[in-house]
Amino acid sequence: AQTVTQSQPEMSVQEAETVTLSCTYDTSESDYYLFWYKQPPSRQMILVIRQEAYKQQNATENRFSVNFQKAAKSFSLKISDSQLGDAAMYFCAYRSAGAAGNKLTFGGGTRVLVKP
């Protein structure tokens, strides 16, 4: 079974600065998808960014970018120019691209605090 590990329970960043969240995963599959979700206090999970494992190019979405290292099974999220609205829980998630691709496996989450 796949596992996703987020080793940082909490990260603090100054407004306008950059913060990087770590995620590692364990899988024997070669084709899969990785995601970062944001969960504000309202509890609704919001997709931040998505990466297909077969793509070597790292995904970017405005101020959010990832560093995908397939061999190391690492998938970190960089938030640039942090804003107060970025404060939330962030979850890394894995999804198989095969027949079992009907569920997401989440990590334990990292709380991001943004200091004004």
Next chain:
Amino acid sequence: GAGVSQSPRYKVAKRGQDVALRCDPISGHVSLFWYQQALGQGPEFLTYFQNEAQLDKSGLPSDRFFAERPEGSVSTLKIQRTQQEDSAVYLCASSLSTGANVLTFGAGSRLTVL
């Protein structure tokens, strides 16, 4: 609707009571998922529907948990004889296509069992 709607937002139950949690997915979305999120943890998969068919229920923790989606739209997660360890946020998500592609999540139902 515009998003995934879940009700109730909050539910307090006495141990041993039965509860029912409702999920209204986005209209036309084929796939529907239920996740359980314990306090301070990431969501864990419970079950998956494709239209009205429950294709995967491997995450349901016990036979006290039951989910249905009889007409392929609204889904209900039922928990019988609730226990304190059932206290969690129950998240529903839907997707236009099959599988966990681009999911839209609801705001969840927080269940507290006393």
